[in-house]
Amino acid sequence: MPTIMTHxxxxxxxxxxxxxxxxxxxxxILGAICAIAPDVDVYGFQFGIRYGALWGHRGLTHSLLFAFxxxxxxxxxxxxxxxxxxxxxxxxxxxxxxxxxHSLLDAFTNGGLGIAxxxxxxxxxxxxxxxxxxxxxxxxxxxxxxxxxxxxxxxxWIWVPSIAFVIVAIVIRHLFQRSKGLAMCRSxxxxxxxxxx
Numbered sequence: 492m493p494t495i496m497t498h499x500x501x502x503x504x505x506x507x508x509x510x511x512x513x514x515x516x517x518x519x520i521l522g523a524i525c526a527i528a529p530d531v532d533v534y535g536f537q538f539g540i541r542y543g544a545l546w547g548h549r550g551l552t553h554s555l556l557f558a559f560x561x562x563x564x565x566x567x568x569x570x571x572x573x574x575x576x577x578x579x580x581x582x583x584x585x586x587x588x589x590x591x592x593h594s595l596l597d598a599f600t601n602g603g604l605g606i607a608x609x610x611x612x613x614x615x616x617x618x619x620x621x622x623x624x625x626x627x628x629x630x631x632x633x634x635x636x637x638x639x640x641x642x643x644x645x646x647x648w649i650w651v652p653s654i655a656f657v658i659v660a661i662v663i664r665h666l667f668q669r670s671k672g673l674a675m676c677r678s679x680x681x682x683x684x685x686x687x688x
Contacts, residue, residue, distance in 0.1 A: 493596050494627050495527045497645045502526035502589040504653035507660040511631060513581035518569045518639030522589040525565050529553045529593040533629055542604055543605060548629075549597060554610040558590035565590075596649065624648050 503613040506514050514522075514641055532540075532552040541547050551557060566583045573579050598606045598619045603626050605616030625644035 493600065493624060493645050493649060494641065495530060497649050498526040498530075498596065499523035499538050501592050501653055502644065504657050505589055507657040508556065509581060509585050510664075511559070513578045515569075516584045518534050519549065521554060521565050525558075525561050525586050526589040526593050528561050528590065529557060530647055536629075538564060543616075545614070549594075549604055549616065550607045551610045553597060553606050553608070555565065555591060555608055556610070556612075556617070561590045563589035581669060597625050598622075600624045600626040600648060613665040644658070 502525065503519045506516060506519055506522060532546060532548050532550060535544075535546055535548065536542075543550075543675045545551050546651045560584060564578070565586045567584065569582055570579050573582050594608060597603075598608075598617060599622055601622045601624065605618045607614060608615050609615070623644070625637075625641045626639045626646075627645075
C-alpha cells in the first residue's frame with residue numbers, strides 16, 4: 492500500500508477537478524479521511540485476522556462496496572456545506588472517487604496480496620498489470636531504508652502526477668472562466684444608445 496499521507500495527497504489533488512461550489516475546499520480533509528479509511532483493516536493483524544481473510548488487509552475495506560458506503564457516510568457530513576441537489580450529487584461523486592482511489596493506488600503496488608475490489612461478493616484479489624509503486628511496509632519497518640525507497644517511489648508515481656493534475660485542472664478552469672467571461676461581454680447590449688447596423 493502507499494503511505495496514508497500519499498493517499499491523502501491524491502484525494503486532495505482530486506478536489507481541483509471539481510468546482511469549489513460543489514466541493515468546497517474546506518472538505519479536503521473529509522476527502523482525505525475517505526482515502527485513508529480503507530487501511531483501518533491493518534488493525535486486524537492485532538486480532539489474528541489473516542491477511543487473505545474477508546476482513547484481512549486489502550479485503551472488504553478495500554472493496555468498491557466499502558468505498559460506496561464510506562462516501563455515503565461522508566456525504567451526510569459534507570452535504571450541509573453545499574447548496575442544491577445537483578451540487579450535492581457532485582460532492583458525493585468526489586467522495587466516492589476519493590474513497591475508491593485508495594484501492595486503485597494499492598493495485599499499482601508491487602507487493603502484498605491483491606485488492607478485493609468486489610468483496611464480499613467475490614473474494615478474488617486483483618492487481619493492475621503495471622505495478623510501479625513500491626509497497627509500503629506495515630508498522631515500524633517503515634522507518635528503514637525500505638521506507639525511504641517507498642517515499643521516493645510514491646513521489647515519482649503519485650505526488651508528481653497529482654501536482655500535474657492540479658496544475659492542468661487550474662489552467663482548464665481558468666481558460667473556461669475566461670472564455671465564459673468573454674462570451675458574456677459579447678452578449679451584453681451596447682450602452683451607447685446607438686442601434687447597431
